[in-house]
Amino acid sequence: MILEAAGVVVRYPGATDDALAGVSLALGAGEIVSVVGPNGGGKSTLLRALLGIQPLRAGQVRLLDRDLAAWSRAEVAQQVGVVVQQEEPAPGLRVTDAVLFGRYARLSPLAAPSAADHAAVHRALERADVVHLRDRFVTQLSGGEWQRVRLARALAQEPRALVLDEPTSALDVRHEMELFELVAALRAEGLGCLVITHRLNLAARYADRLVLLHRGRVVAEGTPTGVLVRERLSDVFEWPVAVTTWCDGAPQVVPLRPGEEQQSAAGPRPQEPESK
């Protein structure tokens, strides 16, 4: 396993409830694991715990089978690339320099970036399809371009795992699909990808495993078909949904309007009851 959480408990100062109440999760090489769940369910806290920036009350996070607390920040950055949900572009910074920041964890304090570093930056720019933007200021980019530049920066880290928090929340259909396709391609190259997202239907089509997080607990974990079950989702999201199947076999979630519940239950493709 690249990244592994076991029985993680987090409670924020002053809170009466645990933000995470014993969460376990594992991310291996060459797989996409997607964490889904309602707002406030603990997704962001889990991400912070997995990345070692959230103190744990109990449990352990291990990176490459070693306690995360034993790693320095620079060592972690050599193994895990992260794209956080929101980041303001820094003024005056050009795209190439921004992506070069991904190499900083590998540079010795006094040395200048080597040819290998510049080559890694170029590969990352190509991979994320932003070579043509290299000389632009990051403040001049569109939301989708900035997102891809940040992904390029994470790829320049040459990590074993990528952690993406709501990577497509600001993107239109094309850019969203391009990003998920890129993640799928990276999985094929052996990267482990952890994607936190509200896009249940894309998670169902791209992820190997889903982790449904609700009130700080893992409510369900497994294949998309095993996790995205009508009754469970209606319960967790507190909104009635129907679950259908797309032609590739992936379950697709349709939130219902009032009055549609009966109709969909008798609909043409009712889902078979599933167990976890």
Next chain:
Amino acid sequence: MKPGAPVLLTLVVVGAVVVGLQSGATWLAPSEVIAGLSDPLAPGAAIVRGLRLPRVLLAFLVGGSLAVTGAALQALVRNPLADPYLLGISGGAGLGAVIAMALGLGGVFAVPLAAFAGALAAVALVYRLSAVGGRPLDTNVLLLSGVVIGAFTGAVMSGILAVSDASQLRSAVNWLLGGFGSAGWSTVLAFAAYAALPLALLWSTGRALDLLTLGDEPALHLGADVERTKRIAYFCASLLTAASVAACGIVGFVGLVVPHAIRRVATPLHRGLLPMAFLAGGSFLVLADAVARTVVRPIELPVGVVTALVGVPVFAALLRKSLR
């Protein structure tokens, strides 16, 4: 980095130093300056070597240090409006120095150390004021806290000076207004000794400062030890501000104007930005001092007046830009 920037900067440094050596109670031609520097027996040699050279060097070192401090603070608080003066660090250092003077503690060590204690206290107070639960709310709140602390230290300094006796008052007021009138070789050497370590330390954290401009979380994920970098940078900023205030009083806006200009014409990356800001900040303060000495000759203006006259419009322009 743009290719012409180092050449341009070298010309600026040489030009500023020459103009600085030329200006004073009597105006020297460039040839007289060169003669005075190269030949100890030349007519202008005593003025150039004994009076103007230490003054120019001190102004250069102080200006450079303030510019580097400003650049580092801007990365720390992620706001181009940060500057040791606006963040209240200069005020804290000034108050520390005034207290040391009022208590009759003189010498090469007491005043800078008291200034350093004041600077650190101001940093802690500003940070405390603008943070809830140890996390700063907003960099604009941080700046506002700095301005408030600056106003407070100014008031306490005025209070102390008002109850001091006349001779103490005059020397303290002269020093406080800012200027290099009393610069000598011992001040230059003392300042260089104080400033060398923090300048080198800040430069060595340059890449971490680059990452900090992205925000704490992205910086952590890219491998920066954020807390350690902040501690080092605030410590160095306090040390440099204190040394500057002890050497020449409170001079504002150098740390605001210079890094902004370097980012625009050369590079936003701190390994290049910090050394270039040092050279440009030094040149800026040497020129400001030349203006302060000559514009209403024979009276010398406090150099802080000149830097404020340049700095406030720049601040206003940056503020407008940040609001857009």
